[in-house]
Amino acid sequence: MKIQTLRFGEIEVQPAQVFEMVRPLIGFPDTSFALISDEGTAPVQWLQSLTTPHLCLPLADPLAIMPGFDIEIPREECSMLELERAPTEQETGEQVTGDNPNHSTAQLFHPSTVLIRAIVVLDPEPRNIRVNLKAPVVFNVVNQKAIQIVADNPDLPVKYYIFAQNPEQEGFRLQATGHRKKDRIRT
């Protein structure tokens, strides 16, 4: 289908690019979007509203920005996206710990099913370029449903400045030694 956009003009969108937000993005009522990969702006991709020509959000792979990035996808959101998760270690015998035993981390899902993209603020001043690691968009590429989730993890900031020299100053702790399983959901 052809859609009107402010950024790209009139473009042709393939059915496979279309995603339905099963719950609107925080603060934006639009529910139909196209995921656009533009060679000129790679690795930044775009989430273009099908109904609001000027609503187009830059996206990036959070793993490319923060090695070891992982996020828990709450059970409700899994079920809204119709994602089947693998059982956790806790469920296979160990005692469940923490406040949210119903959560699954992103890495439990197969990369051909789940795509996680963080919303990027592309500021002309490089020092201000940042990604929202706290509230990424999770895509089920099989059924083309998507949802924005909000991480409980206080280590994931709303503003992760990719050029910040002292990330600690931005009010979060970067776990550089965290588990590094990037290959599992690398796309």
Place this chain on the structure above:
Amino acid sequence: MLVLTRKKGESIMVGDNIEVKVLEVHAGQVKLGLQAPNDIPVHRKEVYEAIQRETRAAAAAPPSAEDISRIFRKRAEENE
């Protein structure tokens, strides 16, 4: 704004299926339990507002995003 006084363990109902329960009151902090349908997201207000602000800022990406994306790519490659 409707103002209600509740004790520990007491709840209020918002509509038919949203329950807000006072779990604990201690040293100026209130611990609340919320039960709401899955399609009613619940967020701390300051987090909600920060996310909304960031998404608005993201939507205002300048037209010449290609140059900025190039910077971004460089950074991503450094992390490889």
